[in-house]
Amino acid sequence: MTEPETARPGPRPWRAPLRIAAITAVSAAGVGLAATRQALRERRGGLVPCDLPDMPAGIWIGRVAAVESVRLPAALRAFDCRNNRLAELGLATDGFDAAVARARARHGAGRIAVVLGTSTAGIAETEAAWRRRDAEGRLPADFDFAHTHDLHALSRYVRARLGLAGPALTLSTACTSGARAFLEARSLIEAGVADAAVVGGVDTLCRMTLHGFDALELLSRRPSRPCSADRDGISIGEAAGFALLERMESGEEAALRLLGAGASSDGHHMSAPHPEGLGAVLAMRAALGAAGLEPGAIDYVNLHGTGTRANDAMEDRAMSALFGGRVPCSSTKGWTGHTLGAAGALEAAVAAICIGDGLVPGCLGVAAVDPAFRSDVAVANRRLPVRRVLSNSFGFGGSNAALVIGGHDA
Template sequence: MTGMGAVTPLGIGVTALWDGLLAGASNVVDLSARGEDWANLPVPVASVAPELGPDVIDPIRARRLDRSQALAVVAAAEAWAHAGAPEVERDRLAVVIGAGIGGLQTLLDQDDVLENSGARRVSPRTVPMLMANAAAAQISIEYGAGAGVFTPVSACAAGAEAVAMGMRLIDGDEADVVIVGGAEAPIMPLTLAAFARAQTLAKPSRALDQLSRPFDLHRSGFVLGEGAGVLILESERHAAARRAPTIARIAGFGISSDAHHMTAPDPTGTGQVRAMTTAVRRAGLKAGDVDHINCHATGTAVGDRSEALAIRTVFGEQVPVTAPKASIGHLVGGAGAVEAIITALTIDTGIIPPTKNLDDADPELMLDVVTTEKPGPVSAALTNSFGFGGHNAALLLSAP
């Protein structure tokens, strides 16, 4: 991994993400003032990323992109620059950007236009703005990627699956450089209403920045968020040839499926165990070699419980874990990529970031959750991403 870029509720850029995590920051916003549709929601709050001003993206271009695509394009630009804008043959550059939903804001906005103003007022750009693969396609066009453009659409595991697919492309000698990541902009009244009806959103019963409480005894769900994370993966040969500094190494990955339920994880954690053990095995390591785990940890009662059981099964109770969704919210298709960046920074800096809002740890979970900034070193770390439909993805990162 030679480059990283991010747009999250903690700000624009990887530095804002990391500094915000270490400071215990968040940006959970009450959306009631946006209008009647928002005010009438049972949970009118979300973790909102900054607006992308003209200093960040050209306004004309931004109008031609769904917000999810704009977030991805901005994150990709930072990652590409961070990697030193690598020179690579067109047919050796690929793009994999995951999405849970895609251009939801465009779809719903243009449906309103259709209903209120008629078919002739619908934007001719609607289809390329709502396609789930559009963020990946936009990035492939911008950087001239001819080795393939791919979009895993696997709910909250999509960003992590994109990283895994990038590793597969490099290992299979199909590409030398792969732009990977995930992006999502799902904050709309329909989405918030649907998640609230599914009883997955944190109940607005306390201060906004305290709502997301992974692993806490009083957790009640997640705070929906938006954002994008993009990483530049290179083969060791290609990075060495141009003497590019390496941030961390994607040493292994594991992907499995629960085949259990459309929204609930398998309570036995069997599929999650399989994903984690596969990632460790592919990396040529043993469970005891893993210094840290970045957890999926959305803050739902059943989700945190199954993940804790799976972690204890593979690694025991002593490995330090953290849960960044307490700070950034749940970024859906962007979550796995952003949290891969967090895990890479944990290795690069040797600092495990704290988990916010863990005031009363659930004793049933029996995990060593880091609540204050913890120094390393961290030589190998695992990051988990699990999605509706039973998707399980684990990435094993190691020091270069």
Template sequence: MITPIQISHYTAVSALGYGLEAHRQALMTEQGALASCNYKNAKVNTFIGRVPQLEAQAWPNLWKDYFSRNNLLALTALHQDDFLTAISNAKDRYGAKRVGLLLGTTTSGFSEAERAYRQRDKQGNLPNDFDYRKTAHPYATGEFLRNYLALQGPAMTIATACSSSAKAFICAQRWLQLNLCDAVLIAGIDSLCLNILYGFHSLGILSTEKCCPFAQNRSGLSLGEAAALVLVERANTGKIGLLGFGESTDGYHMSAPHPEGKGAILAMQAALNSAKLAPSQIDYINFHGTASLQNDRIEDQAVYQLFKNEVPASSTKGWMGHTLGAAGALEVIIACLAIEQKMLWATLNTIEIDQSLRSYILLKNTAAVVKKALVNSFGFGGNNCSLIIGEISDE
């Protein structure tokens, strides 16, 4: 059994809007935000979850070298739900040296590299205003957040594709257990760029409509962008926190899941074991559920093997799309909101469930007390991560 960690403060910015209230509102009223792709210069026929008016947000001149869409998303999220105050309180309580930072990202500020390569001069040189290390480098947003917040604890980027910010929770638990720090800022931040739009298009897995996970007529995923910030500390009884986690690799294929979902089953089972819970003690499962034909089928199979059709489950990707490296932390927040609102979330956009699927898939928001939720994040390269979120008890 692991030592749980407490989720002390959180906020999110996604296509659903800025801050928790926008997310609560959209979730409670079943209002999704996917729209036909209008990302600049992207001629890709798909739907995306783009953060509204992100480009209009102010960027401080003092930090101009760090300007990128990813860092702008990070900064915008910091200003929601008194998150800066929460960080400042943690620094006061523990000292800046004791506050760590774990960033989960896949894109970093890739859109800045796209701009710079478009603006090469006749000799092929990149423009002088392109600061690769501060914008497009895998650690760029980590360095920006650490400097902007004047944190002095350990910091790094975890880049394991779509499980990046889910794995950050595991690493944070280890850092707290080893007494490397007293609080950790977990940041899942991924931003839209041509690279992911054209990249996923090349793999042939983007839907030309709003993604509809687990539907009979599902045809692929919708990409989105988000910043999900979570501050974690050592556990206090009665608080919501991370109760367990499990991880595995498929050892099968770079972009397709194991045909029997072996990796997914191992990750979920390990999460249950680490929290000393039986499958029947889970009240809600937030699927990875990207709406890809194959991945949904395999995840359903894996969930059915452990939970039969007894635990209600849904994919929330239909609201804001698949936010890649941010999805893990964002869906932890969505699980926290399920606990807070006593509501199991719908699988938005899905009208008719694929008849071959057997797990308990929710199509509508359903009122219920949620004490423990399991969140799945499965990524490219066949790496799987399952987290269990719930109230921390004395036992």
């Protein structure tokens, strides 16, 4: 790792953290925080053999079965697609929509932004429409691209569903999208454009994603085992994660806070991570710098940890460069699968659970950690004081992001 890359001055610490006034997550591990917490405690993963039609054979996925019965409000039926149904399931969980309604009453609908990440949005609707082309190759008349597949359909749906009127944008930076939403929302709040923001990410299973990762030979034919000596690939999952961010006044206390966030882009390769993790280190340093923290102040790192040979090895090198082997770390994708553009938001909710419970969830299904790893990878659950969590997200194209989330005593 070259000195010029790691010695760059970091960002100035944020003037104040942001209050995480509400947070929720829906994934294969469970619908809502309580179910997710129970799955983590009981070490009960949500990955299952893929039973979706026309998918690669023998793979495992993290499917949210409850989304099949979700119905959108009648006035918003034009937005109906799997991605927006999963978003709706998340909004209606853990009292999240009610928390936003209270914030709307305090701040006004026009002062709450919506910043969300996704990688494919409702592309499954386009896939289905393509299969229904007529003899001349025309798409069916009932196909509504703008309300379903269009990336911005997600943020437009969430803004309408929550009765908000502030700025809304969708980020699509591959697997960092859900984490980058937190960073971009903070910029809007800091600039005075908004007083609060609904942030997060939503991604759903579709043919393009599963066949695309299969074509790259990245999918495991067993449940994904991040950090394992015998790891052999990813299990793709779907998820919705949301958080409500608000300004904190001087001297104010909050049970959960966004202490810092950072991002980088190393542009090393279209799909492969930089082998030494240069961009990953820069993103983690930026997040720590924004939080005004040294690496030793972190109690647990939630790894991006996809379960591929290259990604996990890169992240271990980056972790070792910054933390040595002093901070426990693990990946929770053995519970949920890799949820792509939703991963950063989902794992922010996991961080909240870890802080509330004093829990380091050990990687699932790992009999032995890769012997080349130098990080302190947990393979069994540990009960420890967890005040601050660093959560990593890395994506195709060299996109890297990290969040620092803290509890009331951080």
